[in-house]
Amino acid sequence: MSTMSYVEIIKKNRELKNKLASEDYTVGVLTNITNHFLKDILEYSLRLSAINAIVEIGGYDNIVQDADRFQKKSSLIIVFWELINFMQGLHRLRPALINDYEAVKADMVHQIDLLMDLLKNTPLIIFNRFTNVAMSMANPVLGLLDKLAADLNKYMDSCNYRNVYFVDLPGIFLKDGIGLCLDWRNYYRNKSLYTLCFYKTYCDTIINAIRAANGQSKKMLILDCDNTLWDGIVDENGIDGIDLSADTANGAIFSEVRSMIKELAHCGILIALCSKNNSDDIDKILTQHPGIILSNNDIVIKMINWDDKVTNIKLIAETISIGLDSMVFIDDSAFEVEHVRGLLPEVNSFKVPDNLYDYPALLREISGMFYTAAQTTEDLSKQTMYRQQFRRESSKREFDSLDDYLASLDIQLFCYDNDLNIVTRLSQLSQKTNQFNLTTRRYTERQIENFITDAKYDVLAYRVKDKFGDNGITAMVILQYDLQSFTAIIDSFTMSCRIIGRNIEFSIVDHLIWRIKDKNIDQIEAVYIPTQKNVSVKHFYDKCSFQLLDSYSDAEKRYVMHIDNYSFKNATNNVMYANERDN
Amino acid sequence: MKEIIKEILSVVLDVPMHELDDFSSTQTLEQWDSLNHMKIIAALEEHFSVSFTEQETLEMQSVKLIEYTISCHLSCPPE
16 A cells, blocks of 8 residues: 555545445544545555445544444444543643543543444444654653553553554554654644555455455465575475474575464464475475474364376365465465466465575464454364364265265264354354355354344254364354244354265254144245355255245345255254253 | 646536636635535645745645745746
8 A cells, every 4th residue: 555646545545446346334433633545545455355335434633423423334433532632632631630630531531432332333443542742742751641542552452342452553654754744734734644655554444344244255375485485495405404493594584474374374374385395205394394483282183295286286175175365375486476376366476585694573464364353272283173074075085975984984963052152153143154155244253242142032052073073163054934934034144164075964953843733833944145155055956945935036045944844954953952961 | 837726626616627617716616615625735746846825825725826836936927
């Protein structure tokens, strides 16, 4: 974004607006300064990610009132609450702080509570942490404003909001230089505090959080080995000829890179290797070399062979069942990077920088693409689960038929019945699942909580275990009941891609029917809403022998089924409830 | 330079190029309000790599005046 001129951004933004067909993503900006540069820059950076943003800047210094207005319609709310314009200006704030610091603070805390309560159902809030950096005094004794900023931030941290992404503005000032970020000329005349340069960097900073909220965060990092993980080429220099120490200049750079990759793996990002090499050599390095830092446990899948990388990356996507657009690829060879960019444009491909010292900074930047709002147990054990998936795929080849194979897996399903303890995971399933997602309705934790506590809804989650291990909570169905018409409606049906292909979805439908039979329900309604990614489930309800209602458009497919007509795939209901029997 | 100025105005104000001339100003164009004026100034500063004084920003109220001010900064006479 920072390389494009403002005029270019405005122009391209208008062009994109007319091209994008996706649903509007409404963004409200609450502010006590003037932020009008933000609109085009933010809209454009989101539209580049196919998020059809409509940004509305709230009235000047009208934060709480606008919050009430915006919260009804906005998917995202951004808050610019600047200390410099508290109480309409420092000329009031400073004397008030001198006079009674605690009273000012208490008043602010009260306003924060008011605001955050109004926004409690907003899917995502981007909140700029309070900061005094722009007006801090050269004399450190004069630090009342610094103290206020620190105290308010501490207070907000203690509230543990689940829908807030905090932004550190000083981090942005550091990137561009504070002189290029602040616009004192426009501030005193128009209350416009920040420059174009600031807003461009600001949008680059927040985009990952917004992409994550739209199910677009990256899941897998695929790395070449030679000159990408270490200095040197194994096939030419031998195992002893590559540099895995941290003592040389280049060695220090690669060691830092490997340590970052280890941290990414630790946080649940899937790490894959894709390298033209002899797999024995790479195995030896991973298991025996003292300086490697990474181990086989950090790596989900290795494609170490002499095939081309495009084929290998496609194979990785197939084996692990993740979309190409969830992948990031790094290689030191311009040829390989261009090859992948050309044939697999969905994969974000990066070349190791020519100036090697820029490599760690590049990886730090890339790490943002893997951002997800909340981490769950499933995230942390993802590496293990995907390694099990790799073993499952390998053992599949030993069976004559898929059915035989599935039977051999000894799959067990455990149902979590309206369980408030797993709301974070459920919201994540709703936000992140793209392929097996019949309606792609995205719900926040708060919305899931509301469904769970509402008697008209059932939120059923499923944990899947088999002989290779525990896949964790990987499927969710939200049912809505209309008792007057004796109907259950499938509002959402999502399943993580890591359990696709095991006929689990059919066992879940069996379970749903067993369950609603007890509730005096006659029929079940369902809808398939197509997206670019859920084509694979287009015929799912047909396969479950639901009856297609032809009165609706081609795009959306609506179904109904009288439950007496349903033929169960499994003779008995073998789903166990997690609260009765688990682990 | 005049063409560039007009193009910037045309994009920021969302007004077709052919409707702009030397005398287009805050008086003749409804869209040229104070918020858009701020955007125009920022876009011009970015494009020409100049920084206007506050007084200049207040005076640059027409295509002609913008051209004059920028040419002073770039020390070249207006076309």
